[in-house]
Amino acid sequence: MKIDGFRGRLITADHADYDTARAVWNGAVDRRPRLIARCLDTADAAAAVRFARDHDLEIAVRGGGHNVAGTAVCDDGIVIDLSAMRAVSVDPADRTARVQGGALWADVDHETQAHGLATTGGIVSHTGVAGLTLGGGIGFLMRKHGLAVDNLLTAEAVTADGSILRASADDHPDLYWALRGGGGNFGIVTLFRFALHPVGPTVLAGPVFWAADDTADVLRFYRDFAAAAPDELGTVVRLGTVPPLPVIPEELHWRPAVAVVCCYAGPIADGERAVEALRRLGRPLVDLLAPKPYSAHQSATDDTTPHGWHYYWKSTDLADLSDDTISVIAEHAYRAGSPRSYAVMFHMGGAVGRVAHTATAYAGRDVAHNINIDAVWLPGESGEHAAAETAWARRFLDVLQPHRANSVYVNFLDSDDGTSRVREAYGEHIYQRLAEVKAKYDPGNTFQHNKNIHPG
Numbered sequence: 001m002k003i004d005g006f007r008g009r010l011i012t013a014d015h016a017d018y019d020t021a022r023a024v025w026n027g028a029v030d031r032r033p034r035l036i037a038r039c040l041d042t043a044d045a046a047a048a049v050r051f052a053r054d055h056d057l058e059i060a061v062r063g064g065g066h067n068v069a070g071t072a073v074c075d076d077g078i079v080i081d082l083s084a085m086r087a088v089s090v091d092p093a094d095r096t097a098r099v100q101g102g103a104l105w106a107d108v109d110h111e112t113q114a115h116g117l118a119t120t121g122g123i124v125s126h127t128g129v130a131g132l133t134l135g136g137g138i139g140f141l142m143r144k145h146g147l148a149v150d151n152l153l154t155a156e157a158v159t160a161d162g163s164i165l166r167a168s169a170d171d172h173p174d175l176y177w178a179l180r181g182g183g184g185n186f187g188i189v190t191l192f193r194f195a196l197h198p199v200g201p202t203v204l205a206g207p208v209f210w211a212a213d214d215t216a217d218v219l220r221f222y223r224d225f226a227a228a229a230p231d232e233l234g235t236v237v238r239l240g241t242v243p244p245l246p247v248i249p250e251e252l253h254w255r256p257a258v259a260v261v262c263c264y265a266g267p268i269a270d271g272e273r274a275v276e277a278l279r280r281l282g283r284p285l286v287d288l289l290a291p292k293p294y295s296a297h298q299s300a301t302d303d304t305t306p307h308g309w310h311y312y313w314k315s316t317d318l319a320d321l322s323d324d325t326i327s328v329i330a331e332h333a334y335r336a337g338s339p340r341s342y343a344v345m346f347h348m349g350g351a352v353g354r355v356a357h358t359a360t361a362y363a364g365r366d367v368a369h370n371i372n373i374d375a376v377w378l379p380g381e382s383g384e385h386a387a388a389e390t391a392w393a394r395r396f397l398d399v400l401q402p403h404r405a406n407s408v409y410v411n412f413l414d415s416d417d418g419t420s421r422v423r424e425a426y427g428e429h430i431y432q433r434l435a436e437v438k439a440k441y442d443p444g445n446t447f448q449h450n451k452n453i454h455p456g
Contacts, residue, residue, distance in 0.1 A: 001035060005047035008084065011036040021081070022073055024062070025126075027379050028310035028386075029070030029415075033060065038081040042156060042164055042190040045101075048080045049188065050162040053446065060449045061188050064104050064128015068313045069415040071184070071450050072131075080188060082130070090115055095197070096153065101190040103129045108194075109295040118199035118294060119151045123236060123261075125299040126307070130189055135411035135451075136181045136362035140234035140263035140297075141199065143350025149180035149360050150351070151195040157187035160446035178437040181361030181426075183410055184450040185434070186441050197265075200294035204271030205263040208278060209242055209285040212256035215330040221281050222260060223321040227368075231350040232266035233274050239333035240342025242285070243304040252285055256334045262289055263297055309340070310382065312375040312390050314397040315412035317367040317405040318345075325403040329371070332396045338385045340376035341392065345369055361434055363426045364407050372412045373397060410451050422451045432456065 001010055011021045012035055021036045034057065037048040052059045058077030065072040065083065073079055082102035089098045092115040099108055106125035112118050120141040122132045129148075137148020145151065154168040157179065165187070167176040178186050210218050219237070226235055237260055244253040260278060264271030268291050279287055305311075318325060333343045348367050357365050364370070373396045375389035410425040423431050435456030438445075443455050 003037060003047050003051045006037065006044050006051070008040040008044045009038040011038065022079070023308070024065040024067075024070050024072050025307050026068050026070055026311045027308040028312065029073065031070065031073045031075045033074055033079045034076050036079045036081050038084050039190075040084060042158065045080055045082065045158045045188050045190050046162045046164055048078065049158055049160065049446070052078045052080070053160070053162070058449060059446060061184055061447070063101050063130030064126070066127045067131050067411070068311050069413065069417075069451075074449050077449070082188070082190065085190065088112075090117065090196070092117065095195065097194050097196055099129050099192045099194060101130045101188065101192070105129060105132070106295075106299060109298050112196055113201050113293070113295050116198055116201055117196035119194045119196050120145050120148050121298065123298070123301070124305055125295075125302055129192060131184070132411060133192060134179060134181070134183050134189065136364070136409065138346055138348070138409065140205075140236070141197075141265050142352050143229075143234050143347070144231045144265045145197045146351040146355065147362060148194075149362055150355055152180055152192060153195055154193040155179050155189045156191035157189045159187040160442040160444065174437050175441060178361050178434055181363070181410075182434045182437070182453065185438055185447055185453045187447065199265050202268065202291050203263055203265065203294045203297060204268050204275070204289065204291055205294070205297035206288040206290055206292065206300070207238070207259040207261040208287045208289055209252070209257045209259045210282055211285060212239075212258060212334050214282055215239065215258045215333065216326055217282060218258050218260070219321065219326040219329065220323065221278075223326070225278055226347045229347070230266075230274055232264050232270070234263045234265065235347045236261045237345040237347075238342055239329065239345075240336070241339045243301065245301075245303065247288060248286060254339045255285070257285055263294075305376075308379060310377050310379060310386065312393055313372055313412055313414045314393040315370065315372040315408055316397060316400060317364055317370045317407040317409065318400075319403055319405045321369060322403065325400075328399050328403060332399055335396075336375065336392045337388045338375070338377045338381070340378070341374060341389055342376070343371055343373045343396070345371045358430065361426065361430055363430050364409060367405055367407060370409050370412070371400070372409075413451050417451075419452070422453065425451070
């Protein structure tokens, strides 16, 4: 098989690397594309799009391959694979970085931290830059420096007809608006240019764990603590079991616990003052908050969500952290059967909420917290855990219904979250505007293997 103008690797089902090439982060996803086109550059991606259109092939686009719904791979179509395009170049004087579409956040942190700079990225370093950014991009730095999309200055995109466009505030501004939160609906972004900020390279960061029995007390304290926190303090709450990481005493491994994970994007002494009350709360099981390299913090939990495990997610934005909401979370978070399942809650606000609601396609600007319910089991445990863990996640979301905001983060939607939840992610006004941009740049819905926005 040959693609005109394509210089990368073409991998078909009879290739020795086929099974490795079609595997994505979520091991529960098992799809068999007809062709995997592993690109070397933007021209390759454009050639692959034209080939797919000429041969009426469904397109899946792979950046980091980390989306829980497995949108990076399709059955019987073509995967346009950017995983070989991971270059990152930093301009320290301009405080910007150019990042190829297959890069992971570990690649970005490695290069930017050499200059004491960073931009908002995911909380797991083997997450892909492209997918996380195009859906909005939440992470520890967002309250101080905004979402990933708030730091996206320009994007190079291959559109549905194979054209290569530059999107920015001055070039194709409608496409630039849509790419900042609208997901992979509008083209294949092969190059991102981000604004960078002084961060670290040493930051005060890490988790504090308390016993699961203390969850309600911890969350009630956290509600007020987070509301008063400075923008520099990013926090994530994790509810599940203590992961078996080498830095954690072995006797605590797999014990049900709640953790508040912190990262202070400012001077260490200021960070110590900002977290002082948190560290004094109750009787922590273990306190791992300490000065450490920012890049080390970003990758600290990578081993708790490895490639190949099976994942199923349910998510919602929360209206608030009322006492009733806290009671529901405390009651249901630990009912999972698999010790690897957990729920994670992000504190939003700060710089995220100071951007105008319609400035980008990311719609959750006024949300204080969101929660992602992560059912997890090992590949050999599907018979034991798959149905039960899936039911746990669904039930957890159901009981949160009275406490939900009318929104959800699009990057947390799984394969069974349909059009109504995609509309929920954006709200009707932003969704309709996205549909109009879709109609302009992809009227035939060429890019539909995603959380799809129909042309309109």
